[in-house]
Amino acid sequence: MSALRLNAPLLAGLLLLGLLGLALGETPLGPDSYLRGLRPGTPEAQILWDIRAPRVAAAAVVGAALGLAGAVMQGLLRNPLADPGVLGVSAGAGLGAALAISAGLAALPGGVEAAALAAALATGALLTGLAARFREPETLILFGVALSAFAGALTSLIFNLSPSPIATSEILAWLLGSVANRDWGDLARAALPMLAGAGLCLYAGRGLVMLTLGEEAAALSGLPMARLRAAAVAGAALLTGAAVAMAGIIGFVGLAAPHLVRAAAGADPARSLTPSALAGAALLVGADLAGRLIPTDQELKLGVVTALFGAPLFALIAWRAARSWRG
Amino acid sequence: MNPALEVTGARVRLGQVEALRGASLTVRPGEVVGLVGPNGAGKTTLLRAALGLVRLEAGSARLGGREVAALADLQRAALAAYLPQERRVGWNLPAWRIASLGAASRPPARAREAAMQALARVGMTDQAHRGVLDLSGGERARVLFARLLAAGAPLLAADEPAAGLDPDAQLLALELLREEAQAGRAVVATLHDLALAARACDRLVVIAGGATVADGPPWQALSPGVLAEVFGLEGELIATERGPVLASRRLPHRVA
Numbered sequence: 001m002s003a004l005r006l007n008a009p010l011l012a013g014l015l016l017l018g019l020l021g022l023a024l025g026e027t028p029l030g031p032d033s034y035l036r037g038l039r040p041g042t043p044e045a046q047i048l049w050d051i052r053a054p055r056v057a058a059a060a061v062v063g064a065a066l067g068l069a070g071a072v073m074q075g076l077l078r079n080p081l082a083d084p085g086v087l088g089v090s091a092g093a094g095l096g097a098a099l100a101i102s103a104g105l106a107a108l109p110g111g112v113e114a115a116a117l118a119a120a121l122a123t124g125a126l127l128t129g130l131a132a133r134f135r136e137p138e139t140l141i142l143f144g145v146a147l148s149a150f151a152g153a154l155t156s157l158i159f160n161l162s163p164s165p166i167a168t169s170e171i172l173a174w175l176l177g178s179v180a181n182r183d184w185g186d187l188a189r190a191a192l193p194m195l196a197g198a199g200l201c202l203y204a205g206r207g208l209v210m211l212t213l214g215e216e217a218a219a220l221s222g223l224p225m226a227r228l229r230a231a232a233v234a235g236a237a238l239l240t241g242a243a244v245a246m247a248g249i250i251g252f253v254g255l256a257a258p259h260l261v262r263a264a265a266g267a268d269p270a271r272s273l274t275p276s277a278l279a280g281a282a283l284l285v286g287a288d289l290a291g292r293l294i295p296t297d298q299e300l301k302l303g304v305v306t307a308l309f310g311a312p313l314f315a316l317i318a319w320r321a322a323r324s325w326r327g
Numbered sequence: 328m329n330p331a332l333e334v335t336g337a338r339v340r341l342g343q344v345e346a347l348r349g350a351s352l353t354v355r356p357g358e359v360v361g362l363v364g365p366n367g368a369g370k371t372t373l374l375r376a377a378l379g380l381v382r383l384e385a386g387s388a389r390l391g392g393r394e395v396a397a398l399a400d401l402q403r404a405a406l407a408a409y410l411p412q413e414r415r416v417g418w419n420l421p422a423w424r425i426a427s428l429g430a431a432s433r434p435p436a437r438a439r440e441a442a443m444q445a446l447a448r449v450g451m452t453d454q455a456h457r458g459v460l461d462l463s464g465g466e467r468a469r470v471l472f473a474r475l476l477a478a479g480a481p482l483l484a485a486d487e488p489a490a491g492l493d494p495d496a497q498l499l500a501l502e503l504l505r506e507e508a509q510a511g512r513a514v515v516a517t518l519h520d521l522a523l524a525a526r527a528c529d530r531l532v533v534i535a536g537g538a539t540v541a542d543g544p545p546w547q548a549l550s551p552g553v554l555a556e557v558f559g560l561e562g563e564l565i566a567t568e569r570g571p572v573l574a575s576r577r578l579p580h581r582v583a
Contacts, residue, residue: 075418209428210428212418213416213417214411216380216413217410217411217428217474219380220403220404220407221400221431222400222403222404222431222432224400266420267458268418268424
């Protein structure tokens with residue numbers, strides 16, 4: 001299937017969900033209020049463009065980043081179970097955020113996000129170094145498990161030692177993941193790492209195809225594999241770090257998006273990159289919409305929604321895709 | 328004319344193990360060289376060292392007369408194609424796409440053409456559009472062999488190209504390597520079947536304990552003395568009308 005024939009419907013679905021995300025929310029708006037919302041300065045315009053629009057955009061950007069990072073990780077590690085969190089970048093970013101909150105940085109605008117991104121970058125740099133030294137995917141996955149566990153343990157330690165229950169619940173709320181109350185400033189701050197990460201991931205694509213033959217055959221393919229592998233790890237780390245910094249830890253989107261598109265995009269990991277990003281964006285905009293529309297006393301956290309719906313959905317995909325995973 | 332591949336006095340350490348202790352190997356355009364030796368002798372390591380996939384502690388490895396460690400990725404790919412022993416394939420790409428990865432530096436249409444031609448040579452034209460993970464192990468091995476052929480590089484280095492193939496496919500693989508040599512390419516292959524190696528190769532290089540212990544025409548390289556000392560076999564190669572056979576028995580004092 002040509003790239004356009006897959007990407008066009010995904011993009012249409014994403015735009016439709018985005019419009020729904022703009023149109024529906026806590027404050028019910030009638031048809032005339034949408035018209036008033038087109039005029040700047042009205043309260044309706046504020047709801048639409050300063051509250052809902054950045055929220056929808058944040059969900060789309062974070063979903064796209066996670067979908068793309070997941071597709072790159074699955075290609076790099078030749079493992080359908082890989083996701084953006086597999087190398088420990090999510091856990092590292094979560095630790096950075098937890099440290100920042102417990103240190104009182106939440107008072108500064110963008111302070112927690114900056115700490116999460118910095119921690120993700122440090123984890124990513126460590127992994128890029130490890131990936132250059134150890135080429136076998138299994139080794140990288142083991143390092144990722146160790147890094148994840150260690151960062152998770154340190155986060156637990158912060159909970160454990162935290163003197164104030166307020167900070168603890170703040171950390172927990174942050175880690176559960178949300179795109180509520182994001183403004184255009186948050187999006188602007190995330191733009192640079194997101195764009196750099198996406199660029200690196202797309203550049204690494206042609207190397208991912210070659211890796212399907214294993215490291216040694218790829219090494220003699222003529223492609224600059226060392227550079228492509230480093231780009232894949234660094235790019236996925238940047239995207240994951242920026243996504244966690246913006247929205248907390250959100251599971252399943254990065255794992256499920258590549259599987260959702262694989263049947264149509266084919267097994268070629270390079271061809272699934274853009275569709276995975278679009279599918280991830282649509283999934284997360286949809287999940288955020290669902291979280292807002294499901295009537296609960298406390299608004300459902302995005303990470304909770306994706307896990308609740310994502311896990312069964314993923315089991316279904318796994319069931320149907322089991323055939324193409326052999327080997 | 329420079330040899331397509333030339334390794335001299337290679338020493339390689341893999342962790343605690345000294346995998347190569349002064350191994351040498353030369354392959355010239357137009358010849359098929361068989362690399363034989365017992366399990367763990369260092370055949371694969373020697374091929375990997377020749378291709379710059381492991382670092383040499385001492386000695387030199389040259390491709391087309393140039394130090395392999397100094398070659399850029401594209402230059403190295405232009406000088407050598409490699410079929411690793413590892414037959415695992417990560418994703419279920421169609422067979423033609425896997426074969427076309429051998430010609431990755433060519434434009435997509437040309438790469439596809441080269442892949443289809445190579446698949447035809449290994450008898451896999453009918454399976455070209457099937458997913459490579461839906462094929463049997465032997466069929467997959469043929470597709471990966473086609474990838475090696477599609478490269479069109481001046482040196483083909485194949486690690487166990489006959490492993491896992493049917494008897495007729497083993498002969499076909501070696502006939503195809505012979506055709507490549509006749510087209511002026513240099514071919515080196517590690518082989519386990521000594522009779523097959525003797526039949527298909529111009530020259531055999533015998534590796535034992537990480538060093539080259541014999542190098543010459545098959546009958547000379549696999550002399551009864553080498554068979555006994557290196558392979559623990561009492562016996563000899565016997566020429567028959569349909570090719571050589573190895574008449575041997577295991578020497579009782581050795582545990583294979």
